[in-house]
Each structure stands twice: as structure tokens, then as C-alpha cells.
Amino acid sequence: MKAIQISQFGSNDVLTYTELVKPQLNPGEVLVKNRAAGVNPIDWKTCSGGGAAPFIGDLPFIPGWEFAGTIEAVADDVEEFKQGDEVFGFIRFPERAGCFAEYIAAPADQISLRPDGLSAEAAAGLGLAGLTAWQALFDKGNLQASQQVVILAGAGGVGHLAVQLAKWMGARVVATASTENHEFLKELGADLVVDYKNESILDHVNNVDLVIDGVGGEVGIDALNCVKPGGTLVTLPSVTKDEVIAAGKAMKVKVEPIRAEPNCDQLDRLAGLYADRKLVLQIADTIPLEDIGKAFDASRTGKVKGKLILTL
The missing domain is CATH 3.40.50.720 (NAD(P)-binding Rossmann-like Domain)
Known part of the structure; x- marks a missing residue:
């Protein structure tokens, strides 16, 4: 799979668009074919050695904490989701994976079903910012x-x-x-x-x-x-x-x-408000995953109107 990975902390030059092996599922996880991921200031801050850097474990590291995609497989103990479900979420990952990748091994208890009225791009930007x-x-x-x-x-x-x-x-x-x-x-x-x-x-x-x-x-x-x-x-x-x-x-x-925490019930409330047209997500720009440096540069300005979304 294609992914963005860092092996050391620094500026955009440490961001590597590379080929990695798909993650293997642990108990309680689902394998998601990723369609979009939200970009947040915490992402470039972490990649530079700030932000959540003290909590991510050893490098290398795949950044990104919010996504939207389609489930391709579920662990044997997961009953609430099935292959083909459209899902989104904000995830506290173990060290091995993040959302800036084609495939994600996502904890089932940290994601929610994406309703029909919520696009993948909007859902990808709703998890972390919305929570x-x-x-x-x-x-x-x-x-x-x-x-x-x-x-x-x-x-x-x-x-x-x-x-x-x-x-x-x-x-x-x-x-x-x-x-x-x-x-x-x-x-x-x-x-x-x-x-x-x-x-x-x-x-x-x-x-x-x-x-x-x-x-x-x-x-x-x-x-x-x-x-x-x-x-x-x-x-x-x-x-x-x-x-x-x-x-x-x-x-x-x-x-x-505040340090936002995954919460499926709150994700469901946010999705419901969106579906009822009581909440909109302003997408500032959609940028291909391989152009992540462009997204980070835009986020660093502090002048982004709404959310930046990486597409896969």
C-alpha cells in the first residue's frame, strides 16, 4: 500500500511517500480501504517533533488521525461491522499505523458508520475537528x-x-x-x-x-x-x-x-446533525496524498478556511 511515513522529525523533507505492507488485523480491529483523511495542525506539529510526538512510540510513523473509507475485512471478534460498510472516525492508533495510508487497521470501537448523506471527504474532516x-x-x-x-x-x-x-x-x-x-x-x-x-x-x-x-x-x-x-x-x-x-x-x-478522545456516540451525533443539515463542514481544499507537503504548508499559515482533506 501507499503511505506517508516519517523516519525522523523535521519539516516537509522528512515526509516520504512510500510503499508499505498492508497492516495485519489484531483482535477488535477492521481493515479499511481508505478514501480520504483530514489534515490538522497536530499532524505537521507531530512530524516536526512537537504535538503528539511524545506519545507515538518509536519511528518510523505514519501520521494522520481521522479518515473515511470502506471496510475490507473484520477480525473474528468484531460483530458490529461487516465487509463493505462505509465508516469514518478519529482514532488513537498504536505505533504501527496512521490515517495517511491506503489501508488502516482501525479499532472497531473508535469508528462509526458513515451515513449516505455524508460524503467521504466531509466525513474524513469531521472526526478529529468535530470531536x-x-x-x-x-x-x-x-x-x-x-x-x-x-x-x-x-x-x-x-x-x-x-x-x-x-x-x-x-x-x-x-x-x-x-x-x-x-x-x-x-x-x-x-x-x-x-x-x-x-x-x-x-x-x-x-x-x-x-x-x-x-x-x-x-x-x-x-x-x-x-x-x-x-x-x-x-x-x-x-x-x-x-x-x-x-x-x-x-x-x-x-x-x-483538551486532548480529543475517540467517541462513537458523539461521532454518530455529528453525522446525524450533518445529515439533518444542521451542521456543514467547509472543505478548504482536497489534495492528493502524495502532495501532503502542500497541505502541511497551507495548514502552517493558520489561515485555512475550514478543513484540508487528503484524497486517496
């Missing part, structure tokens, strides 16, 4: 109807899904984005969009219940000032989480870091 948005808003942030939430980096992969999910819950949604993305976010349901380049969020809102910090660092720390007593800021970037947590502690504001 991150869901878990940040509802598991970590406990967002309720009529509350007010601020979403920093609202036009990004996680951000634009968080805007829609928060609006679906019945919250008032304030997002930050560059001016060219304001109408896009308003169409998704944002009640107010702030130009982060020229304005401070503090000039527009205060006393909010929840902030979803998709930027981190000084931007996340500054946003602590608009959180009401008893409110929460959920910070997504792992590299700056400690400094944001420390700042929140000094200001007596609750700060929650």
Missing part, C-alpha cells in the same frame, strides 16, 4: 442554551464547527476571524464576528460563560479578561496550554486544556 469542538463545548465547557460563548479562530477547522454546534445548542455565539471570513461565519450562525487583526474581543463582549481558545498564547490569555466569574476557557493548542492555565489561575478563571 474536538463537541468535547470543548459540551464536555469541558458544559455549554447550555442561552449562554454566551466566544470562539477564537472561528473560521478554522475546529472553530467553524464549534460556531455551528454552539448555535445548535441555543447559545449566543461570538467569533473572531479576519474580515474576509465574517460573512461566512454569520451564515453559519455567529451572532457577532470580531476582526482579530484590528479589534480586541474585550471591546465587544465581557462576562461570557465560555471561551473556546483556538489560538493560545497571549491571545488566549487576553481572552481570560472577558470570562465571567465561574466561567471557563477551554484552550486547544497544547504548546501554550501551561501558560494559559497559569494565567487563568492567577486571575481565578477556570482554564481547561
